[in-house]
Amino acid sequence: MDLKTTFVQPDKNSFIWWTGITILVVIISILHYTTPTMNWEYHLILMQSYFIPVLLAAFRFGIRGGLISALLITVFYLPHIMLQWGGFVETNMIRFLQILLFFVIGYMTGFKTEREKEEKEKFQRSASELSANLEKLKRQAEEIGLLEQQLRQVDRLSVIGELPANLAHEVRNPLGSIRGAAEILRSEAPDALKKSEFFQIIFGETDR
Structure with a gap:
Protein backbone atom coordinates (compact mmCIF):
# COMPACT_ATOMS: atom_id res chain seq x y z
CA MET A 1 0.00 0.00 0.00
CA ASP A 2 1.47 3.36 -1.03
CA LEU A 3 0.68 6.90 0.06
CA LYS A 4 -1.27 7.62 -3.11
CA THR A 5 -3.65 4.78 -2.35
CA THR A 6 -3.93 5.73 1.31
CA PHE A 7 -4.52 9.49 0.99
CA VAL A 8 -5.93 10.09 -2.49
CA GLN A 9 -8.03 7.15 -3.55
CA PRO A 10 -11.08 6.44 -1.37
CA ASP A 11 -11.20 3.13 0.41
CA LYS A 12 -14.14 1.19 1.79
CA ASN A 13 -14.25 3.13 5.06
CA SER A 14 -13.75 6.63 3.63
CA PHE A 15 -17.47 7.33 3.32
CA ILE A 16 -18.08 6.33 6.93
CA VAL A 54 -9.59 18.49 11.78
CA LEU A 55 -7.28 16.15 13.68
CA LEU A 56 -9.40 13.09 12.93
CA ALA A 57 -9.42 13.84 9.20
CA ALA A 58 -5.69 14.60 9.15
CA PHE A 59 -4.82 11.40 11.02
CA ARG A 60 -6.99 9.32 8.71
CA PHE A 61 -6.46 10.99 5.31
CA GLY A 62 -3.25 12.99 5.68
CA ILE A 63 -2.81 16.52 4.34
CA ARG A 64 -5.77 16.18 2.01
CA GLY A 65 -8.08 15.22 4.86
CA GLY A 66 -6.82 17.97 7.15
CA LEU A 67 -7.36 20.71 4.56
CA ILE A 68 -10.76 19.43 3.44
CA SER A 69 -12.01 19.28 7.03
CA ALA A 70 -10.72 22.81 7.66
CA LEU A 71 -12.57 24.01 4.55
CA LEU A 72 -15.74 22.24 5.70
CA ILE A 73 -15.51 23.95 9.09
CA THR A 74 -14.99 27.31 7.38
CA VAL A 75 -18.17 26.82 5.34
CA PHE A 76 -20.18 26.23 8.51
CA TYR A 77 -18.39 28.60 10.88
CA LEU A 78 -17.90 31.67 8.67
CA PRO A 79 -21.65 32.46 8.36
CA HIS A 80 -21.86 32.31 12.15
CA ILE A 81 -19.16 34.97 12.38
CA MET A 82 -20.81 37.13 9.75
CA LEU A 83 -24.35 36.84 11.08
CA GLN A 84 -24.00 36.66 14.84
CA TRP A 85 -20.76 38.50 15.46
CA GLY A 86 -21.12 41.28 12.90
CA GLY A 87 -18.44 40.03 10.51
CA PHE A 88 -16.08 42.93 11.22
CA VAL A 89 -12.44 42.01 11.00
CA GLU A 90 -11.43 44.27 13.87
CA THR A 91 -13.84 42.72 16.36
CA ASN A 92 -13.56 39.15 15.08
CA MET A 93 -9.82 38.95 14.44
CA ILE A 94 -9.41 36.01 16.83
CA ARG A 95 -12.15 34.07 15.01
CA PHE A 96 -10.65 34.69 11.57
CA LEU A 97 -7.24 33.70 12.91
CA GLN A 98 -8.87 30.58 14.33
CA ILE A 99 -10.09 29.64 10.86
CA LEU A 100 -6.57 30.13 9.51
CA LEU A 101 -5.27 27.98 12.36
CA PHE A 102 -7.62 25.16 11.32
CA PHE A 103 -5.85 25.01 7.96
CA VAL A 104 -2.39 25.22 9.53
CA ILE A 105 -3.10 22.45 12.04
CA GLY A 106 -4.78 20.33 9.37
CA TYR A 107 -1.78 20.65 7.06
CA MET A 108 0.88 20.08 9.73
CA THR A 109 -0.90 17.11 11.28
CA GLY A 110 -1.57 15.58 7.87
CA PHE A 111 2.05 16.10 6.84
CA LYS A 112 3.32 14.44 10.01
CA THR A 113 0.89 11.56 9.55
CA GLU A 114 1.99 10.98 5.97
CA ARG A 115 5.65 11.03 6.96
CA GLU A 116 5.04 8.51 9.73
CA LYS A 117 3.10 6.24 7.39
CA GLU A 118 5.82 6.56 4.78
CA GLU A 119 8.49 5.63 7.33
CA LYS A 120 6.37 2.69 8.44
CA GLU A 121 6.04 1.49 4.85
CA LYS A 122 9.79 1.85 4.33
CA PHE A 123 10.39 -0.22 7.45
CA GLN A 124 7.94 -2.86 6.26
CA ARG A 125 9.62 -2.98 2.85
CA SER A 126 13.03 -3.29 4.50
CA ALA A 127 11.73 -6.08 6.72
CA SER A 128 10.30 -7.87 3.67
CA GLU A 129 13.58 -7.49 1.78
CA LEU A 130 15.50 -8.77 4.80
CA SER A 131 13.21 -11.77 5.06
CA ALA A 132 13.65 -12.47 1.35
CA ASN A 133 17.44 -12.20 1.68
CA LEU A 134 17.40 -14.58 4.63
CA GLU A 135 15.40 -17.08 2.61
CA LYS A 136 17.87 -16.68 -0.25
CA LEU A 137 20.82 -17.25 2.09
CA LYS A 138 19.08 -20.30 3.50
CA ARG A 139 18.63 -21.75 0.02
CA GLN A 140 22.25 -20.98 -0.82
CA ALA A 141 23.39 -22.68 2.38
CA GLU A 142 21.36 -25.76 1.45
CA GLU A 143 22.89 -25.74 -2.04
CA ILE A 144 26.39 -25.43 -0.56
CA GLY A 145 25.67 -28.36 1.76
CA LEU A 146 24.51 -30.43 -1.20
CA LEU A 147 27.66 -29.52 -3.14
CA GLU A 148 29.81 -30.53 -0.17
CA GLN A 149 28.08 -33.90 -0.07
CA GLN A 150 28.71 -34.34 -3.78
CA LEU A 151 32.38 -33.38 -3.34
CA ARG A 152 32.78 -35.91 -0.54
CA GLN A 153 31.22 -38.55 -2.76
CA VAL A 154 33.61 -37.63 -5.58
CA ASP A 155 36.53 -37.88 -3.15
CA ARG A 156 35.40 -41.35 -2.11
CA LEU A 157 35.10 -42.40 -5.74
CA SER A 158 38.57 -41.05 -6.50
CA VAL A 159 39.97 -43.03 -3.58
CA ILE A 160 38.26 -46.15 -4.90
CA GLY A 161 39.70 -45.42 -8.34
CA GLU A 162 43.22 -45.23 -6.92
CA LEU A 163 42.82 -48.53 -5.04
CA PRO A 164 43.58 -50.87 -8.01
CA ALA A 165 46.75 -48.93 -8.79
CA ASN A 166 47.86 -49.17 -5.17
CA LEU A 167 47.07 -52.87 -5.08
CA ALA A 168 48.97 -53.43 -8.32
CA HIS A 169 51.95 -51.60 -6.88
CA GLU A 170 51.85 -53.61 -3.67
CA VAL A 171 51.56 -56.86 -5.59
CA ARG A 172 54.26 -55.92 -8.11
CA ASN A 173 56.90 -55.43 -5.42
CA PRO A 174 56.87 -59.03 -4.09
CA LEU A 175 56.58 -60.37 -7.64
CA GLY A 176 59.77 -58.54 -8.49
CA SER A 177 61.45 -60.14 -5.51
CA ILE A 178 60.18 -63.55 -6.58
CA ARG A 179 61.53 -63.03 -10.10
CA GLY A 180 64.88 -61.92 -8.73
CA ALA A 181 65.08 -64.97 -6.51
CA ALA A 182 64.11 -67.21 -9.43
CA GLU A 183 66.84 -65.73 -11.62
CA ILE A 184 69.38 -66.38 -8.88
CA LEU A 185 68.20 -69.97 -8.56
CA ARG A 186 68.30 -70.47 -12.33
CA SER A 187 71.83 -69.08 -12.56
CA GLU A 188 73.01 -71.56 -9.97
CA ALA A 189 70.97 -74.48 -11.32
CA PRO A 190 72.47 -77.07 -13.65
CA ASP A 191 72.18 -76.38 -17.35
CA ALA A 192 69.55 -79.07 -17.70
CA LEU A 193 67.24 -77.23 -15.30
CA LYS A 194 67.79 -73.64 -16.51
CA LYS A 195 65.23 -74.09 -19.29
CA SER A 196 62.83 -76.12 -17.25
CA GLU A 197 59.10 -75.44 -17.31
CA PHE A 198 59.25 -74.39 -13.65
CA PHE A 199 61.38 -71.32 -14.36
CA GLN A 200 59.38 -70.50 -17.50
CA ILE A 201 56.16 -70.38 -15.47
CA ILE A 202 57.71 -68.14 -12.78
CA PHE A 203 59.14 -65.69 -15.30
CA GLY A 204 55.97 -65.67 -17.36
CA GLU A 205 53.70 -64.94 -14.42
CA THR A 206 55.92 -62.24 -12.90
CA ASP A 207 56.21 -60.43 -16.24
CA ARG A 208 52.45 -60.01 -16.59
Missing part, protein backbone atom coordinates in the same frame (compact mmCIF):
# COMPACT_ATOMS: atom_id res chain seq x y z
CA TRP A 17 -15.18 8.47 8.13
CA TRP A 18 -16.25 11.55 6.20
CA THR A 19 -19.87 11.10 7.26
CA GLY A 20 -18.83 10.99 10.91
CA ILE A 21 -16.53 14.01 10.53
CA THR A 22 -19.25 16.00 8.75
CA ILE A 23 -21.83 15.13 11.41
CA LEU A 24 -19.41 16.24 14.13
CA VAL A 25 -18.82 19.57 12.36
CA VAL A 26 -22.57 20.07 11.92
CA ILE A 27 -23.26 19.36 15.60
CA ILE A 28 -20.60 21.83 16.76
CA SER A 29 -21.89 24.43 14.30
CA ILE A 30 -25.51 23.99 15.48
CA LEU A 31 -24.37 24.51 19.05
CA HIS A 32 -22.58 27.66 17.89
CA TYR A 33 -25.68 29.01 16.18
CA THR A 34 -28.01 28.17 19.06
CA THR A 35 -25.79 29.47 21.86
CA PRO A 36 -26.35 33.15 22.70
CA THR A 37 -23.39 35.37 21.92
CA MET A 38 -23.34 36.60 25.50
CA ASN A 39 -22.14 33.16 26.56
CA TRP A 40 -18.74 33.79 24.99
CA GLU A 41 -17.02 31.15 27.12
CA TYR A 42 -19.19 28.44 25.53
CA HIS A 43 -18.40 29.76 22.09
CA LEU A 44 -14.72 29.63 22.95
CA ILE A 45 -15.05 25.96 23.92
CA LEU A 46 -17.04 25.19 20.78
CA MET A 47 -14.51 27.02 18.63
CA GLN A 48 -11.73 24.86 20.07
CA SER A 49 -13.89 21.78 19.51
CA TYR A 50 -13.52 22.27 15.76
CA PHE A 51 -9.97 20.97 16.09
CA ILE A 52 -11.33 17.48 16.82
CA PRO A 53 -12.68 16.82 13.28
Whole structure:
Protein backbone atom coordinates (compact mmCIF):
# COMPACT_ATOMS: atom_id res chain seq x y z
CA MET A 1 0.00 0.00 0.00
CA ASP A 2 1.47 3.36 -1.03
CA LEU A 3 0.68 6.90 0.06
CA LYS A 4 -1.27 7.62 -3.11
CA THR A 5 -3.65 4.78 -2.35
CA THR A 6 -3.93 5.73 1.31
CA PHE A 7 -4.52 9.49 0.99
CA VAL A 8 -5.93 10.09 -2.49
CA GLN A 9 -8.03 7.15 -3.55
CA PRO A 10 -11.08 6.44 -1.37
CA ASP A 11 -11.20 3.13 0.41
CA LYS A 12 -14.14 1.19 1.79
CA ASN A 13 -14.25 3.13 5.06
CA SER A 14 -13.75 6.63 3.63
CA PHE A 15 -17.47 7.33 3.32
CA ILE A 16 -18.08 6.33 6.93
CA TRP A 17 -15.18 8.47 8.13
CA TRP A 18 -16.25 11.55 6.20
CA THR A 19 -19.87 11.10 7.26
CA GLY A 20 -18.83 10.99 10.91
CA ILE A 21 -16.53 14.01 10.53
CA THR A 22 -19.25 16.00 8.75
CA ILE A 23 -21.83 15.13 11.41
CA LEU A 24 -19.41 16.24 14.13
CA VAL A 25 -18.82 19.57 12.36
CA VAL A 26 -22.57 20.07 11.92
CA ILE A 27 -23.26 19.36 15.60
CA ILE A 28 -20.60 21.83 16.76
CA SER A 29 -21.89 24.43 14.30
CA ILE A 30 -25.51 23.99 15.48
CA LEU A 31 -24.37 24.51 19.05
CA HIS A 32 -22.58 27.66 17.89
CA TYR A 33 -25.68 29.01 16.18
CA THR A 34 -28.01 28.17 19.06
CA THR A 35 -25.79 29.47 21.86
CA PRO A 36 -26.35 33.15 22.70
CA THR A 37 -23.39 35.37 21.92
CA MET A 38 -23.34 36.60 25.50
CA ASN A 39 -22.14 33.16 26.56
CA TRP A 40 -18.74 33.79 24.99
CA GLU A 41 -17.02 31.15 27.12
CA TYR A 42 -19.19 28.44 25.53
CA HIS A 43 -18.40 29.76 22.09
CA LEU A 44 -14.72 29.63 22.95
CA ILE A 45 -15.05 25.96 23.92
CA LEU A 46 -17.04 25.19 20.78
CA MET A 47 -14.51 27.02 18.63
CA GLN A 48 -11.73 24.86 20.07
CA SER A 49 -13.89 21.78 19.51
CA TYR A 50 -13.52 22.27 15.76
CA PHE A 51 -9.97 20.97 16.09
CA ILE A 52 -11.33 17.48 16.82
CA PRO A 53 -12.68 16.82 13.28
CA VAL A 54 -9.59 18.49 11.78
CA LEU A 55 -7.28 16.15 13.68
CA LEU A 56 -9.40 13.09 12.93
CA ALA A 57 -9.42 13.84 9.20
CA ALA A 58 -5.69 14.60 9.15
CA PHE A 59 -4.82 11.40 11.02
CA ARG A 60 -6.99 9.32 8.71
CA PHE A 61 -6.46 10.99 5.31
CA GLY A 62 -3.25 12.99 5.68
CA ILE A 63 -2.81 16.52 4.34
CA ARG A 64 -5.77 16.18 2.01
CA GLY A 65 -8.08 15.22 4.86
CA GLY A 66 -6.82 17.97 7.15
CA LEU A 67 -7.36 20.71 4.56
CA ILE A 68 -10.76 19.43 3.44
CA SER A 69 -12.01 19.28 7.03
CA ALA A 70 -10.72 22.81 7.66
CA LEU A 71 -12.57 24.01 4.55
CA LEU A 72 -15.74 22.24 5.70
CA ILE A 73 -15.51 23.95 9.09
CA THR A 74 -14.99 27.31 7.38
CA VAL A 75 -18.17 26.82 5.34
CA PHE A 76 -20.18 26.23 8.51
CA TYR A 77 -18.39 28.60 10.88
CA LEU A 78 -17.90 31.67 8.67
CA PRO A 79 -21.65 32.46 8.36
CA HIS A 80 -21.86 32.31 12.15
CA ILE A 81 -19.16 34.97 12.38
CA MET A 82 -20.81 37.13 9.75
CA LEU A 83 -24.35 36.84 11.08
CA GLN A 84 -24.00 36.66 14.84
CA TRP A 85 -20.76 38.50 15.46
CA GLY A 86 -21.12 41.28 12.90
CA GLY A 87 -18.44 40.03 10.51
CA PHE A 88 -16.08 42.93 11.22
CA VAL A 89 -12.44 42.01 11.00
CA GLU A 90 -11.43 44.27 13.87
CA THR A 91 -13.84 42.72 16.36
CA ASN A 92 -13.56 39.15 15.08
CA MET A 93 -9.82 38.95 14.44
CA ILE A 94 -9.41 36.01 16.83
CA ARG A 95 -12.15 34.07 15.01
CA PHE A 96 -10.65 34.69 11.57
CA LEU A 97 -7.24 33.70 12.91
CA GLN A 98 -8.87 30.58 14.33
CA ILE A 99 -10.09 29.64 10.86
CA LEU A 100 -6.57 30.13 9.51
CA LEU A 101 -5.27 27.98 12.36
CA PHE A 102 -7.62 25.16 11.32
CA PHE A 103 -5.85 25.01 7.96
CA VAL A 104 -2.39 25.22 9.53
CA ILE A 105 -3.10 22.45 12.04
CA GLY A 106 -4.78 20.33 9.37
CA TYR A 107 -1.78 20.65 7.06
CA MET A 108 0.88 20.08 9.73
CA THR A 109 -0.90 17.11 11.28
CA GLY A 110 -1.57 15.58 7.87
CA PHE A 111 2.05 16.10 6.84
CA LYS A 112 3.32 14.44 10.01
CA THR A 113 0.89 11.56 9.55
CA GLU A 114 1.99 10.98 5.97
CA ARG A 115 5.65 11.03 6.96
CA GLU A 116 5.04 8.51 9.73
CA LYS A 117 3.10 6.24 7.39
CA GLU A 118 5.82 6.56 4.78
CA GLU A 119 8.49 5.63 7.33
CA LYS A 120 6.37 2.69 8.44
CA GLU A 121 6.04 1.49 4.85
CA LYS A 122 9.79 1.85 4.33
CA PHE A 123 10.39 -0.22 7.45
CA GLN A 124 7.94 -2.86 6.26
CA ARG A 125 9.62 -2.98 2.85
CA SER A 126 13.03 -3.29 4.50
CA ALA A 127 11.73 -6.08 6.72
CA SER A 128 10.30 -7.87 3.67
CA GLU A 129 13.58 -7.49 1.78
CA LEU A 130 15.50 -8.77 4.80
CA SER A 131 13.21 -11.77 5.06
CA ALA A 132 13.65 -12.47 1.35
CA ASN A 133 17.44 -12.20 1.68
CA LEU A 134 17.40 -14.58 4.63
CA GLU A 135 15.40 -17.08 2.61
CA LYS A 136 17.87 -16.68 -0.25
CA LEU A 137 20.82 -17.25 2.09
CA LYS A 138 19.08 -20.30 3.50
CA ARG A 139 18.63 -21.75 0.02
CA GLN A 140 22.25 -20.98 -0.82
CA ALA A 141 23.39 -22.68 2.38
CA GLU A 142 21.36 -25.76 1.45
CA GLU A 143 22.89 -25.74 -2.04
CA ILE A 144 26.39 -25.43 -0.56
CA GLY A 145 25.67 -28.36 1.76
CA LEU A 146 24.51 -30.43 -1.20
CA LEU A 147 27.66 -29.52 -3.14
CA GLU A 148 29.81 -30.53 -0.17
CA GLN A 149 28.08 -33.90 -0.07
CA GLN A 150 28.71 -34.34 -3.78
CA LEU A 151 32.38 -33.38 -3.34
CA ARG A 152 32.78 -35.91 -0.54
CA GLN A 153 31.22 -38.55 -2.76
CA VAL A 154 33.61 -37.63 -5.58
CA ASP A 155 36.53 -37.88 -3.15
CA ARG A 156 35.40 -41.35 -2.11
CA LEU A 157 35.10 -42.40 -5.74
CA SER A 158 38.57 -41.05 -6.50
CA VAL A 159 39.97 -43.03 -3.58
CA ILE A 160 38.26 -46.15 -4.90
CA GLY A 161 39.70 -45.42 -8.34
CA GLU A 162 43.22 -45.23 -6.92
CA LEU A 163 42.82 -48.53 -5.04
CA PRO A 164 43.58 -50.87 -8.01
CA ALA A 165 46.75 -48.93 -8.79
CA ASN A 166 47.86 -49.17 -5.17
CA LEU A 167 47.07 -52.87 -5.08
CA ALA A 168 48.97 -53.43 -8.32
CA HIS A 169 51.95 -51.60 -6.88
CA GLU A 170 51.85 -53.61 -3.67
CA VAL A 171 51.56 -56.86 -5.59
CA ARG A 172 54.26 -55.92 -8.11
CA ASN A 173 56.90 -55.43 -5.42
CA PRO A 174 56.87 -59.03 -4.09
CA LEU A 175 56.58 -60.37 -7.64
CA GLY A 176 59.77 -58.54 -8.49
CA SER A 177 61.45 -60.14 -5.51
CA ILE A 178 60.18 -63.55 -6.58
CA ARG A 179 61.53 -63.03 -10.10
CA GLY A 180 64.88 -61.92 -8.73
CA ALA A 181 65.08 -64.97 -6.51
CA ALA A 182 64.11 -67.21 -9.43
CA GLU A 183 66.84 -65.73 -11.62
CA ILE A 184 69.38 -66.38 -8.88
CA LEU A 185 68.20 -69.97 -8.56
CA ARG A 186 68.30 -70.47 -12.33
CA SER A 187 71.83 -69.08 -12.56
CA GLU A 188 73.01 -71.56 -9.97
CA ALA A 189 70.97 -74.48 -11.32
CA PRO A 190 72.47 -77.07 -13.65
CA ASP A 191 72.18 -76.38 -17.35
CA ALA A 192 69.55 -79.07 -17.70
CA LEU A 193 67.24 -77.23 -15.30
CA LYS A 194 67.79 -73.64 -16.51
CA LYS A 195 65.23 -74.09 -19.29
CA SER A 196 62.83 -76.12 -17.25
CA GLU A 197 59.10 -75.44 -17.31
CA PHE A 198 59.25 -74.39 -13.65
CA PHE A 199 61.38 -71.32 -14.36
CA GLN A 200 59.38 -70.50 -17.50
CA ILE A 201 56.16 -70.38 -15.47
CA ILE A 202 57.71 -68.14 -12.78
CA PHE A 203 59.14 -65.69 -15.30
CA GLY A 204 55.97 -65.67 -17.36
CA GLU A 205 53.70 -64.94 -14.42
CA THR A 206 55.92 -62.24 -12.90
CA ASP A 207 56.21 -60.43 -16.24
CA ARG A 208 52.45 -60.01 -16.59
